[in-house]
Amino acid sequence: MNNRGRTATGRAAETVVATCLIAGGWEVLARNWRRGRGELDIVASKGDVLAFVEVKTTDAYGTESLESSIGYGKRTRIIETSKLFIAAHREFKYAVIRYDVASVKAGAIADYFENAFMERT
16 A cells, blocks of 8 residues: 555544544544654543544554554654643643554444553553
8 A cells, every 4th residue: 555545544544533532522622733753643632631542543463563553662752742732732731641542444443542551651
């Protein structure tokens, strides 16, 4: 699959996750928010919780490939970028921060991991 195809697949998966979050009462604040060397797939809030959601499409290898695709470097970039988001949106400086990971397979959420990782990864 070429880069354009991967981008389209990723965007479609993000739409699936964003739609489910909204249905669950979350407000999607940003999608594909970029700063520095990182990108946040979805930033959502509900009550006093601010969730940074990394979205991955799951292939035939399932959660094993999902785990390896969100390694230490990726987690670090997400955390660094989340701090830039909070600095730009000071209204969330007292929010409870959560890093979630959603996997999408065949156009539906396959797994959703709340608190998939913490700032100290």
